[in-house]
Amino acid sequence: MRIAVAMKPVPDLLQIRMKDRRPVLEDVPVVLGAIDRSALEIAVELKEKTSGHIVVLMAGDGRLEDTVKEALAAGADEALLIRDARLNGADGSLSAHALAAGVRKIGPVDLLLFGEGSTDNYSGQVMSRVSEILGIPQAGYVRDIVVEGETLIVTRSLEDEEEILEIRPPAAFSVLSEIREPRIPSVTAILKARKKPATVLSLDELGVGTGSGAGVETVSTLAPMTGRKGERIPSLEELVRVLRKEAPGGGA
Amino acid sequence: MDFQLTKEEQLIQGAAREFAEKEIGPAVEEIVSSNRVPEEILAGLRELDLFALPVPEVYGGAEAGYVCYILAMEQIARVCPGVAVILSVNNLAAAAVNIFGTEEQKKRYIPQGTRGDTAFSFAFTEPGTGSDPKQLAATAKKDGDHYVLNGTKRFITNSSYRGPIIVFARETETDQVNAFILDKFCEGYSVSEPWNKMGVKGAPLHDVYLRDVRIPAENVLGGLGKGFWILKVAMALGKIGISSIFLGAMLAAYEDGLRYAVEKTHRGEPIAKFQAIQMAVADMFMKYESCRWMTYRLGSLAERAKDKGDILKDSAATKIFVTETAVDVARISMGIHGSYGVMEDYRISRLWKDVIFGPQVEGVSHLLKVLVAGEILRK
Amino acid sequence: MTEFLAVAWKAGEVPELLGAAGTLGGGDETALLFLGGDEEARQAAARWGALHRIPGIETRLADTGSVAGALAGAQKALFAPVVLLPSTRRGKETAGRLAQILGAGVLTDVHRMERGEGGAICCHRYALGGAAVSVQRIGTAVQVIALDPGSFEAAPERGPGPVNELSVPLPEGSVVLREARPRVRDTVDIAAADCLVAVGLGLDRKEDLALVERLARAVGGEIACSKPVATDRKWLPEDRIIGLSGKKCRPALAVLLGISGQVQFTVGIRDAKTILSVNTDENAAIMTLSDYVFIADLREILPELAGKMDAGPG
Ligand SMILES: Cc1cc2nc3c(=O)[nH]c(=O)nc-3n(C[C@H](O)[C@H](O)[C@H](O)COP(=O)(O)OP(=O)(O)OC[C@H]3O[C@@H](n4cnc5c(N)ncnc54)[C@H](O)[C@@H]3O)c2cc1C
Ligand SMILES: Cc1cc2nc3c(=O)[nH]c(=O)nc-3n(C[C@H](O)[C@H](O)[C@H](O)COP(=O)(O)OP(=O)(O)OC[C@H]3O[C@@H](n4cnc5c(N)ncnc54)[C@H](O)[C@@H]3O)c2cc1C
Numbered sequence: 001m002r003i004a005v006a007m008k009p010v011p012d013l014l015q016i017r018m019k020d021r022r023p024v025l026e027d028v029p030v031v032l033g034a035i036d037r038s039a040l041e042i043a044v045e046l047k048e049k050t051s052g053h054i055v056v057l058m059a060g061d062g063r064l065e066d067t068v069k070e071a072l073a074a075g076a077d078e079a080l081l082i083r084d085a086r087l088n089g090a091d092g093s094l095s096a097h098a099l100a101a102g103v104r105k106i107g108p109v110d111l112l113l114f115g116e117g118s119t120d121n122y123s124g125q126v127m128s129r130v131s132e133i134l135g136i137p138q139a140g141y142v143r144d145i146v147v148e149g150e151t152l153i154v155t156r157s158l159e160d161e162e163e164i165l166e167i168r169p170p171a172a173f174s175v176l177s178e179i180r181e182p183r184i185p186s187v188t189a190i191l192k193a194r195k196k197p198a199t200v201l202s203l204d205e206l207g208v209g210t211g212s213g214a215g216v217e218t219v220s221t222l223a224p225m226t227g228r229k230g231e232r233i234p235s236l237e238e239l240v241r242v243l244r245k246e247a248p249g250g251g252a
Numbered sequence: 253m254d255f256q257l258t259k260e261e262q263l264i265q266g267a268a269r270e271f272a273e274k275e276i277g278p279a280v281e282e283i284v285s286s287n288r289v290p291e292e293i294l295a296g297l298r299e300l301d302l303f304a305l306p307v308p309e310v311y312g313g314a315e316a317g318y319v320c321y322i323l324a325m326e327q328i329a330r331v332c333p334g335v336a337v338i339l340s341v342n343n344l345a346a347a348a349v350n351i352f353g354t355e356e357q358k359k360r361y362i363p364q365g366t367r368g369d370t371a372f373s374f375a376f377t378e379p380g381t382g383s384d385p386k387q388l389a390a391t392a393k394k395d396g397d398h399y400v401l402n403g404t405k406r407f408i409t410n411s412s413y414r415g416p417i418i419v420f421a422r423e424t425e426t427d428q429v430n431a432f433i434l435d436k437f438c439e440g441y442s443v444s445e446p447w448n449k450m451g452v453k454g455a456p457l458h459d460v461y462l463r464d465v466r467i468p469a470e471n472v473l474g475g476l477g478k479g480f481w482i483l484k485v486a487m488a489l490g491k492i493g494i495s496s497i498f499l500g501a502m503l504a505a506y507e508d509g510l511r512y513a514v515e516k517t518h519r520g521e522p523i524a525k526f527q528a529i530q531m532a533v534a535d536m537f538m539k540y541e542s543c544r545w546m547t548y549r550l551g552s553l554a555e556r557a558k559d560k561g562d563i564l565k566d567s568a569a570t571k572i573f574v575t576e577t578a579v580d581v582a583r584i585s586m587g588i589h590g591s592y593g594v595m596e597d598y599r600i601s602r603l604w605k606d607v608i609f610g611p612q613v614e615g616v617s618h619l620l621k622v623l624v625a626g627e628i629l630r631k
Numbered sequence: 632m633t634e635f636l637a638v639a640w641k642a643g644e645v646p647e648l649l650g651a652a653g654t655l656g657g658g659d660e661t662a663l664l665f666l667g668g669d670e671e672a673r674q675a676a677a678r679w680g681a682l683h684r685i686p687g688i689e690t691r692l693a694d695t696g697s698v699a700g701a702l703a704g705a706q707k708a709l710f711a712p713v714v715l716l717p718s719t720r721r722g723k724e725t726a727g728r729l730a731q732i733l734g735a736g737v738l739t740d741v742h743r744m745e746r747g748e749g750g751a752i753c754c755h756r757y758a759l760g761g762a763a764v765s766v767q768r769i770g771t772a773v774q775v776i777a778l779d780p781g782s783f784e785a786a787p788e789r790g791p792g793p794v795n796e797l798s799v800p801l802p803e804g805s806v807v808l809r810e811a812r813p814r815v816r817d818t819v820d821i822a823a824a825d826c827l828v829a830v831g832l833g834l835d836r837k838e839d840l841a842l843v844e845r846l847a848r849a850v851g852g853e854i855a856c857s858k859p860v861a862t863d864r865k866w867l868p869e870d871r872i873i874g875l876s877g878k879k880c881r882p883a884l885a886v887l888l889g890i891s892g893q894v895q896f897t898v899g900i901r902d903a904k905t906i907l908s909v910n911t912d913e914n915a916a917i918m919t920l921s922d923y924v925f926i927a928d929l930r931e932i933l934p935e936l937a938g939k940m941d942a943g944p945g
Contacts, residue, residue, distance in 0.1 A: 011759075013759065013760045013762065013894065016759060016762060018762070018763075021763075022763075023759055023762060023763050066259040069259050069260065069263060070263055073263060091736065092727070092737065093730075093731070093736065093737075096727075096731070124723045124724070124727070124739060125723065125726060125727030125730065125737050125739060126727070127724075127727065128695065128699075128724055128725070128726070128727025128728040128731065129727045129728065129730065129731040131695075131696065131728060132696070132699070132727075132728045132731035132732055133731060137694070137696055137804065137805045137806050138695050138696060138724070138728070138806075139695070139806065140695065140720060140723070140724035141720045141724070153809070156693070157720075157814070158719070158720050158721055158814075159719055159720060159814075160813060160814055161811050161812060161813050161814055162811070162812050162813075162814055163693050163808055163810070163811050164808075164809040164810040164811075164812075165693055165806055165807065165808060165809065166806075166807040166809050167805065167806050167807070168805060174724075177876075178862060184267045184270050184271050184274075184300060185263065185267055186267070186299060186300045186301045186314070187264050187267070187300060187301040187302065187305055187314040187316050187320065187324070188301045188309065188314045188315075190260055190263045190264055190267065191260060191314065191315065191316060193260075194260065215736050215769065215770030215771050216736045216737075216738065216767055216768070216769050216770065217767065217768045217769075217770055218765055218766070218767050219747070219753060219765075219766040219767060219768060220765065220766045221758050221759075221763045221764070221765040221766075222763055222764060223762060223763050223764075224763070224764050224901065228906065228919070228920060228921055228922045229922060230918055230919060230921050230922070230923075230924055231922065231923050231924070232923075232924055232925075232926070233907075233923055233924065233925040236927075236932060236935060236936060236939070237939075239909075239925050239932075239936065240936065240939045240940060242907065242923055243849075243850055243886070243907070243940065244940075246883075246884045246905050246907065246923075247826060247850040247851055247852070247884055248825045248826050248851060248882075248883040248884060514913075514914050515911065515912055515913060515914070517913065517926070522913065522914075
């Protein structure tokens with residue numbers, strides 16, 4: 001089975017500071033999204049069961065060669081990096097066109113995997129857009145994938161129900177982080193990742209035109225005002241008093 | 253010069269850190285109280301190739317450089333120094349076999365240090381000496397195409413695990429020191445009850461008794477009379493492991509001190525507001541940073557040295573400085589903790605008992621200083 | 632002609648979608664398209680006025696490609712430039728595909744909307760894992776907006792209206808639904824609770840949950856948790872998770888026990904009226920988000936606290 005996993009380079013959220021309510025993104029290391037790592041893990045499992053092949057697709061504007069090494073160490077076989085200044089802060093539509101063009105470039109794939117949402121933006125629309133562009137069936141919020149002959153049996157986990165779906169490849173899925181716990185790569189795997197092929201292409205080289213963005217414009221991004229006073233409670237007695245005062249029902 | 257880790261180095265450091273925090277961290281209490289490392293943890297470390305970083309892949313190693321080795325060991329020791337001691341001895345002995353062994357020996361022994369449930373030991377110390385190779389008393393008597401070994405080896409790490417052991421012994425006829433490689437628990441091999449050490453819990457430590465252990469002559473490592481040379485190289489490499497372990501313990505002590513300084517309050521303010529505490533924080537930082545770069549540089553020296561024995565001076569100097577400084581940093585951190593620091597509930601009390609091992613093992617500090625000075629003055 | 636087309640899968644989603652359209656001036660003429668299957672649900676939805684349906688779609692709901700295709704047809708038939716959906720998992724998955732078909736921009740998880748310059752719709756949503764709020768505008772002629780459930784006022788009932796069957800093509804799909812099974816769920820909905828007592832990884836003994844339960848009972852609250860308490864430790868069911876991948880809650884009082892306050896958590900509790908945190912770390916991020924903080928070790932204080940609260944105000 002040929003599997004493509006779309007992995008988004010995201011700023012390491014733990015290292016973002018706020019200055020005047022604005023996020024400071026300079027010098028923040030770029031890492032793989034947490035949920036994308038789980039998507040790669042199920043891909044590796046399916047690859048091992050079906051003697052398959054995994055290509056990582058990554059679209060962004062930074063130094064993707066370094067970021068993708070973690071994915072190559074964790075079991076991907078090769079990478080297609082789509083690097084373009086236009087992808088800086090791109091909306092989901094442009095990313096989707098870039099990724100769909102990437103899938104076409106690497107040739108037929110049976111399975112296209114995504115995280116259910118990126119750790120930074122969490123808009124969860126890229127998988128759906130790519131599926132439409134490629135004209136393939138999709139399932140979101142997948143908790144498990146099993147291969148049954150020619151068919152994929154996937155469990156989609158919604159708020160109040162779970163659906164067991166039968167889908168024939170090629171198909172695209174977005175997975176939940178609980179689908180698999182991402183492995184810790186071994187030293188050998190990390191060092192070997194250096195030798196795995198990673199191709200870099202620009203949007204022009206992939207034939208993604210300038211009209212592909214869907215014009216979502218960001219007016220502002222600010223940390224919310226909290227306006228909470230953080231009053232220190234000095235003693236357990238005082239804590240009990242505050243709890244009684246603030247409890248909506250008056251606290252027993 | 254570029255004081256930046258490569259992406260691979262960052263990933264290896266990150267992998268070791270993630271494993272240490274996720275898998276070893278929750279087991280530390282158990283490791284310390286039972287003085288035993290659970291088999292799943294050792295298996296996990298083997299999976300990650302941390303048992304044999306600097307040996308070639310054909311023998312099951314990771315073929316990684318010494319900087320990677322240091323970064324990984326530091327992260328493991330930060331969470332549990334005892335676990336790192338097991339790795340350090342195994343890596344050192346596997347590297348020695350790789351450098352000095354015949355092809356046969358490498359094929360037969362190195363994989364036992366990387367896979368399965370076996371681990372290397374390295375036996376030099378004896379009841380009579382731990383610092384002076386000239387005093388070695390264990391004997392090897394030639395008997396046809398075999399040697400017969402006798403003697404007691406003291407404080408031998410990993411000696412209760414199955415796997416290969418490198419033994420230094422004096423050949424009775426020629427009086428020269430040879431290194432031998434053999435399987436533990438062969439006929440005539442036995443170990444004492446475990447030593448009841450105060451810290452670095454988890455790493456097994458026993459005396460080894462060799463009673464008429466008969467081994468073929470081809471089990472000599474590196475050729476006849478090469479014992480001191482092998483020892484010199486092994487000492488140089490072993491000190492890389494020891495330096496990384498106590499660098500990691502130092503980092504843990506530093507982090508604990510820092511955390512306590514900002515968490516503990518006095519009249520509603522964190523004690524970090526006091527200048528005395530600030531001095532302590534700055535001292536810990538300076539000490540850790542200087543040791544860190546000294547150790548990383550040692551790794552880079554080791555990677556470039558053709559004869560690893562050539563780095564002995566730097567290796568010994570780094571080992572002395574880092575292990576002594578780790579004791580200093582633990583003391584400073586302890587000071588920040590006040591009386592809480594001597595309560596078993598606080599990790600610093602455990603680290604205190606760990607860091608003191610540094611200056612005492614693999615050559616005591618003042619003897620190593622004599623060695624370092626000798627090398628400098630020889631020129 | 633109407634500006635808004637509201638699409639709902641469940642009757643319960645209707646009032647908020649219409650309410651949200653209402654705040655932007657979309658009144659009674661907002662078109663409502665109901666995808667839900669059974670007659671009862673349809674009648675419930677019809678209490679908010681006229682509704683459209685696409686015959687046969689209710690058997691295809693698992694196939695997002697078909698649904699999105701049919702919705703695109705409906706959008707064109709009704710000439711509504713702004714499509715509103717609930718930002719549920721189903722809604723979000725559909726929104727992306729629908730937007731792609733329509734050449735539209737899409738925003739999901741929108742928790743507030745207002746009119747900006749030239750009447751443009753400004754959408755507020757969390758960014759950077761919840762650390763910041765972005766205000767965004769869609770520039771395309773057709774817009775798809777998925778609204779965060781629980782964030783908008785419900786519209787009053789409009790009284791029963793007629794059901795109109797839209798004749799739009801329902802594209803052939805290839806996703807087969809083998810089985811749908813309800814998730815075993817808690818009866819408690821923490822998103823609707825007035826008071827929550829939430830535990831994080833700082834509560835490190837499972838047996839202490841009993842004390843937390845006593846405390847919750849005493850303040851009249853429900854138990855909730857940070858994500859790892861449910862997903863890693865599995866001490867509480869997943870519908871008790873507060874946050875980005877859990878529920879966005881807005882209780883009058885939230886008592887947070889041993890929760891560090893990482894952004895993915897705080898997006899779910901930020902709108903509480905009062906937040907009280909207990910933590911050993913006075914530098915924990917949650918401190919700046921709390922009205923009250925008590926620096927203490929849960930292991931030490933919980934027994935006494937539960938005891939004192941049980942005892943009542945006397
Ligand atoms: C946890 C742990 C693990 C260990 N693992 C191993 C292992 O795997 N393999 C192994 O071989 N050993 C191992 N050891 C032993 C350790 O390396 C030695 O104990 C150490 O090198 C010191 O040797 P010693 O205790 O015999 O001290 P000695 O050599 O007896 O020295 C004691 C003191 O005598 C004085 N002294 C000795 N010789 C001289 C001299 N020539 N000139 C001046 N003063 C002198 C010094 O003041 C020195 O401090 C381990 C020890 C520990 C605690
Ligand atoms: C895409 C994504 C989505 C996510 N979604 C969610 C989500 O919806 N909800 C969510 O919660 N998380 C979510 N997370 C995870 C989130 O990033 C954090 O890992 C999680 O919120 C941390 O939980 P915690 O605060 O309980 O644990 P920790 O961060 O470990 O904090 C424990 C706290 O307890 C304190 N403490 C420790 N011991 C004691 C004691 N004895 N007494 C008192 N206090 C003590 C500590 O000081 C610390 O502040 C998500 C992550 C990602 C990547």
